[in-house]
Amino acid sequence: MPTIEEVAGLAGVSTATVSRALAGKSSVSPATRQRVEDAAKALGYVVSSAASSLASGRTRNVGVVMPSVQSWFFTRVLAGAHRALADAGYDLTLYQLDSTLGGDPEAVARRARFFDEFLLRKRVDGLIAVSLELTDDELERLRHFRNPVVGIGGPLPGSRSLMLDDLSVSRLATEHLLSLGHRRIAHIGGDTSFDVDFHLPTHRREGYEQALTAAGITPDALMVRLADFTIEGGYRATLQLLGDPRVNPTAIFAASDEMAMGAILAARDLGKRVPDDLSIVGIDGHELGDFFGLTTVDQFPETQGRLATELLLHELDDDSDDLAPVALPYELMVRRSTSIIPTT
Amino acid sequence: MPTIEEVAGLAGVSTATVSRALAGKSSVSPATRQRVEDAAKALGYVVSSAASSLASGRTRNVGVVMPSVQSWFFTRVLAGAHRALADAGYDLTLYQLDSTLGGDPEAVARRARFFDEFLLRKRVDGLIAVSLELTDDELERLRHFRNPVVGIGGPLPGSRSLMLDDLSVSRLATEHLLSLGHRRIAHIGGDTSFDVDFHLPTHRREGYEQALTAAGITPDALMVRLADFTIEGGYRATLQLLGDPRVNPTAIFAASDEMAMGAILAARDLGKRVPDDLSIVGIDGHELGDFFGLTTVDQFPETQGRLATELLLHELDDDSDDLAPVALPYELMVRRSTSIIPTT
DNA sequence: GTGAAAGCGCTAACAG
């Protein structure tokens, strides 16, 4: 592996000039820059990140923390962030932060280690924190990490964040059903163990209730079932909803696309036709939505990852400390799972 | 951020001793070690990865390269690798390598940049390459990367790799159907564009054909349809298979669980009962398999990630250069989607 | 626009 010195030698300049030229600084004459670039290419020189980081204090590496890398939403955000970072020449170091909800002592230890060790060894210039709800203690420890942090999915005290207006999203989904004439609209929400997630389940439920109330319908607790955001959970919840003679809904609004797909499958298994007998709408913009003909509110997760990256990279240059949260885009995608209420 | 010198001062020893004590080297007296650890804790000292890397040549960071982070299999492998790495105190830097199949010039550029720049700046001690089929040119460039590489999913010239015996896995799945009395067994394979993946589609198809042949059945091209490993693709292929009067299968073996789930959905939509009218088996061990009652051959992707990590970490210490490929475990999971052939 | 030189914070011989 050639060093900067060899490049300097070949180009006939000092190492300082090589450093400047390769970093794209303006204070290098075009001719010199060319010679340096040629020399570097000829030698196959690539800057050593360790040496560069040590000398400059910048790693050109960004950390991404998320609760899991296995659920649909997170993988999309990750893909979006990775793409954007790679295009900017940055590396991406991934941290999966186990939830401590289960009370698993190993998970607690892993989580502690992230804050006490991984985060502090200066491997990253900044952090993108996805759906990360921290304890007070963790928040305190996060303060030792001096670099910029951008949050996705909820407010992170002291950091900029991207937030989806869950209330409005839910209202939109519900109003879509209302506009089709539905009055008996059930809701599959996230169960409260997911409420660590910035009360996302709660907000989505509130949006639903607000829309109903605004339409003169009194929200009914019987019409709401909670699940775990998976297809399977949505399936089970729908079985409950459709099986209970007191509920008898003409439409279901699920707080995620996967749950909505579960609802579609459950409806089929019970012999209900979608949307003739039952309209179903979700939230997310899942790939499979098209296959299932699912009407949904798309929240463009990849864009969220890209946006977070842009914000962070911007902060890394300018260290502007504008902490105003950024509202994330969303869009109603109408497909075949919703229709006008049957006039029977 | 405290430096090693401050810790040394507080503990009343030299920086060398601090370094040794914190690195867990044996040549430090217990008493000294204790004092150093106390001092480090008191100061909140964490080693700077850049300085440590520069001085030692080891980054304590491992790269993971995969074609995508959005398909089920890859996310599981990633999760497994991350867990194992984190427990060993290593960071994980993720690289998504765009496929160049589409001929997208941007993808080509990104891919080139990975080999020419990202890989060579010494940010990682080693690499875990998942389902990475390289061009000769890329293979050549990979040689500039002097560190150990462990491959998952196929042979990587010059590196150790973990391989699933796709032939045997497919044979097992097919034999399971044969043992239930099925003779008209259709196959949904991966289309050949996925054959870059170490000919995985081809191997799985060959295992299927071998099993049939061994049972005295002549493989019939009409019984085979190709898809893209997704639920949707499996659904479409099944529609073709079940719609063609010349095919008329009593069982389908799909080369992935997602395609198998698509097959289950398609069968339902066509009014066929699973398994009464049609048995279906997949490969993978997908979470949703349980929900769909899908019989499958589990390939334990998380274990693959963990195993690859262990192998790599081992190589990092011992630099043993045993390049013998490691066979990955797999297991037939019988659920409700397969049954004895109806005796009508 | 370019060069000389002083570190960045740590590790790894080498002594003792």
Next chain:
DNA sequence: CTGTTAGCGCTTTCAC
């Protein structure tokens, strides 16, 4: 078992 001393390879003043 512990300290001294060179660097690791780069960036960044500070001069010129």
